[in-house]
């Protein structure tokens with residue numbers, strides 16, 4: 001980790017500061033850790049700094065788009081006691097889809113989101129979904 005700013009040579013401070021994010025005309029403030037330079041105002045993000053806000057950024061975009069958040073997806077999956085792998089088999093999106101959705105690394109598409117909501121509200125029951133899914137596989 002560099003201790004001096006690569007741009008101006010001043011000392012860098014690693015800490016969390018508020019960062020404004022914008023998405024489709026909506027703004028939010030999140031807490032962002034980074035190496036900050038108070039001389040030139042530059043912020044340097046390590047991969048782990050970026051990763052630490054991945055979920056907050058994804059959840060902010062989801063709220064703007066009226067999609068389920070990471071925690072809401074996890075809650076639905078836990079309600080029906082299915083693993084991330086089982087959820088991926090049922091809802092599609094690839095074997096790691098649900099681990100990515102729940103970490104905020106990827107955002108579920110609208111059809112997956114809709115099906116999850118129908119299941120959560122018990123408009124479609126899990127038993128029916130399992131049956132349909134098994135028929136697709138055979």
Ligand SMILES: [Zn+2]
Nearest residue numbers: 005008037040
């Ligand atoms: Zn600087």
